[in-house]
Structures are given as structure tokens and as C-alpha cells.
Amino acid sequence: MTTAKSHLDILVVEDNQSFCEILSYGLRAKGHSVTSYPNAKAACDHLGQENIDLIISDIKMPGMNGIEFLHRVRRSRPEIPVILITGFSNIIEIQEAYELGAKGFLSKPFNNEQLHEAIMNSVGADRYQPTQEQAPRKTLKDRTDFFAIPIENFISGKKLLFPIYLALSESKLVKVANRGEDIPTDQIERLGQKGILEFYIENIDVQSYFNANLKITGSLSKTKAICHKRKIKFLNTSIKQIQDFTIRKDLDPDLYSVTQKSLEHALNYLAQTQDGFSMLEDLIKDCESLQSHTLFVSFLSTLIAKQIGWTSPQRLLLVALGGFFHDIGLAEIPEEICKQQDKNLLSLQDYKDYQQHPLLGEKNIQKLNSYPEGLDQIVAHHHERIDGSGFPHGYGRVKIHPVAKIIGLADEFAHILNEKKKAQKSGISKLVIEELQRSPTSFEHEHLDALVHLFDKKRVVLKNVI
Ligand SMILES: [Fe+2]
Numbered sequence: 001m002t003t004a005k006s007h008l009d010i011l012v013v014e015d016n017q018s019f020c021e022i023l024s025y026g027l028r029a030k031g032h033s034v035t036s037y038p039n040a041k042a043a044c045d046h047l048g049q050e051n052i053d054l055i056i057s058d059i060k061m062p063g064m065n066g067i068e069f070l071h072r073v074r075r076s077r078p079e080i081p082v083i084l085i086t087g088f089s090n091i092i093e094i095q096e097a098y099e100l101g102a103k104g105f106l107s108k109p110f111n112n113e114q115l116h117e118a119i120m121n122s123v124g125a126d127r128y129q130p131t132q133e134q135a136p137r138k139t140l141k142d143r144t145d146f147f148a149i150p151i152e153n154f155i156s157g158k159k160l161l162f163p164i165y166l167a168l169s170e171s172k173l174v175k176v177a178n179r180g181e182d183i184p185t186d187q188i189e190r191l192g193q194k195g196i197l198e199f200y201i202e203n204i205d206v207q208s209y210f211n212a213n214l215k216i217t218g219s220l221s222k223t224k225a226i227c228h229k230r231k232i233k234f235l236n237t238s239i240k241q242i243q244d245f246t247i248r249k250d251l252d253p254d255l256y257s258v259t260q261k262s263l264e265h266a267l268n269y270l271a272q273t274q275d276g277f278s279m280l281e282d283l284i285k286d287c288e289s290l291q292s293h294t295l296f297v298s299f300l301s302t303l304i305a306k307q308i309g310w311t312s313p314q315r316l317l318l319v320a321l322g323g324f325f326h327d328i329g330l331a332e333i334p335e336e337i338c339k340q341q342d343k344n345l346l347s348l349q350d351y352k353d354y355q356q357h358p359l360l361g362e363k364n365i366q367k368l369n370s371y372p373e374g375l376d377q378i379v380a381h382h383h384e385r386i387d388g389s390g391f392p393h394g395y396g397r398v399k400i401h402p403v404a405k406i407i408g409l410a411d412e413f414a415h416i417l418n419e420k421k422k423a424q425k426s427g428i429s430k431l432v433i434e435e436l437q438r439s440p441t442s443f444e445h446e447h448l449d450a451l452v453h454l455f456d457k458k459r460v461v462l463k464n465v466i
């Protein structure tokens, strides 16, 4: 009989050096022993010699990729569980890896809790029982002028564009680095070991933080800035509409403020890219209800994403932007088709034309000078359903972009809500959820549960929604 270990010997294969360091210290902070290799070939050379309890490998690597590496592990050390680190672009590979017996998947960026959960699930309780005591979580409460950055998202070796703060207690902040300085990896590692999970930046610096992070992932190049007046007008009306969706006192205040902040950041981000902003302006300028609809889908999608535990600012930004742009393809569909609320009443040809809007939207996004990775797929997939009943492709669970699944649910919610609104004014959210639950195979259970939880006890009162 094997006794469960409290700490594991873990082999990490990751070509991105900064990410590898961050991942390794996160694992070491939990007491694991880590051996890391910058490529799969080097890891293969040591597969026979090492005492290995778990392998964590990136999929996308130069030379031998994570899938080929998984084939090699299956042949020589089939007993070792493997967790693969994926990006949104690896959807096809994920299916292949799953069939090859990969035990877990982690989407970049992930936090320490998600990493720990994946390890627990992959290795199994019979082989791994972590020691119970955990360092206390030190986070800041009730401060709206600062923004939290998960410590594992922080990358050393660059001059800081803004000062960084640390929470010493639930209310006390201290500046630990000035603009132009750097925080070395070993210091971040030590903070992690002390249970400090977040740095803080001032709200005014959040935009620079997003831009810096998006630049690191290579997905943003700024184009000409939007005229200040236009931007302010657009932001103000949009934010006012977002506020109108809910009566704030009825909603969990933390969740509401985080969601609203995410949307405001997304709008700010958008206002810095001339072509994306103009495209959105064009779509909504003649149709106020479409503006309301896109903002509502963005708002509800972000609420669902937060509710299921997504914390990464980059991913929440992608959710919010996905909401804004999901129907951008409707701009090319004849107005009378778009206006028909009940699509069952359309002629067969008109319905076929309507079904093209996700693909038209995808093409529009791809025409932009720059856009966050995956935004085109999210737009293309927002009418796909996990049971294959959606359009335009009839993709199933594995092929649909994870963000598009959430956008699709929020979009469906908005459409049903609009239908019900005509007949009934109160208790509509409950009716909408009941209707959604009648087709439970179309959406992820976890996402439907999040919706139920959000609208439980009538905490959210909806109004003025298309
Ligand atoms: Fe749509």
C-alpha cells in the first residue's frame, strides 16, 4: 500500500522563463520540490531518472510541443499524472490531450488556488494529502481607490510604470516600490511564502497595468487615441446605462463594484483603440436598444465570470469586451431581420442570413489593427451551445471558446428577459432562469448555477433591459 505524501516531486516544463519561475515558486511555497526544464526534449532526457509524482507542462513550446511530450510520457512513465497548461488557442489540442489521458488543464493565467486544485484532482487523495495549516490570506477590505493584482501575475525584471503597495492588514497599505524600480523574484517568492497573495496599485494606474500586461502577451498595439470629448461622452452614457441595470442596494455590493470596475476598465481600454471604438460606436449609434443589449450582456457575463471564481483581470477584460462586441456582425445584416424579435417568424432565407452574424462579426474583429487574443473566436462562438444545438457550426463543448459559453448564456438570458418583459413586470428573472433550465444541456451547469445564485433572493432587480 502506498502512503500519501504531504509534498510532491514535480517536474515543470515551460519555455517562458519568467512564467516558469513564478510557477515554480508558487509550487515551492506549498512545500513541493520542483525540477524545471525549458523544453520538452530536456525533460524527456531525465524522465527515466527522476523520482516524479507529477508533471506540469506547457502545450505551446518550440521544438517538441506539450502533446508530443505527453505521448512520450505515456510510453515511458504512464503512471505519472500530467497537467497541461493551455491557452485559449489550444482548444483542439486540449481534446487530443484529454484522450491521451492528461489528468488536468490549467488556462493561463491561473492563480495559486486553481493550481492547487488541479494538483489535488490530478494526483488523487490516495497519493497526496497536503498538510492542513495554510498561511493566512492578507487582503485589503473596503478600499475602492486601490486595485488588487494577484501576486502570481506579477512579472519581475521590468521597471515599474507605477508604484506598488502591499496590504499589511485589512486596512493598512504600505508602498513597497516606486515608479521606475523593480521587485526582484526572490522577494516576491518570500511574500508568497508569507501568504501574501496580492499587490495593490492605485486606481489611476490600472489602465497602464492592463496595457503593460496585454503588451506582455503581445496582443495590444495602441493606435491613435480617441478624441477626449467623444470618449468621455461614450463612457458616461455607457456607465450610466450599466448603473441602470440594477438597483445597487439589492446586489452583493462587492460583486457589483468589482463587476462595474471591470466594465469601466474595458470601456477605457476600448476608448484607446481608435478602430475598435469607432466600430462599436457605428454599431450602436442608430440603435439605442443594441447599446443597452451589448452593455447588459457584458455586465451579466462579467457577473457570471466573477461568480464562478474567475479573478484574472485580463480574462475579465476579455469577458467584458466579448459582451460589447458579440453582435458586431449584426451591422451587416438587413435591419428588418435584426428588428424581428421572434426569429422563428423569419423566412428560411432570412434566418440563414441572420445565422451568419457571428462569422461576419469574427471577420470584423480580425480586421482590427489589434485585439486581445481570442476576441474573434468569442464573437464567432457566441451562438454555439455545448450540446451542439447552436449555430453557425454546431460546435460542442470542447470547441467553444470558454468565454463564449458565458457570453452565450448571458445573451440568451437577455433575449428571454425581453420576451417575458412584455407580459410580466415582476419576478421576471426567476421566469427567465426557469426557461433556461428547460434546456439544461445547452449551457455549462456551473454557469447556470452561477446565474441562479446571482438572482437568488431577488437580490438583483433588472430594469430597462432590451
Ligand atoms: Fe448574436
Ligand SMILES: [Fe+2]
Pocket (backbone or CB within 6 Å): 293, 297, 326, 327, 411
Ligand atoms: Fe446578442
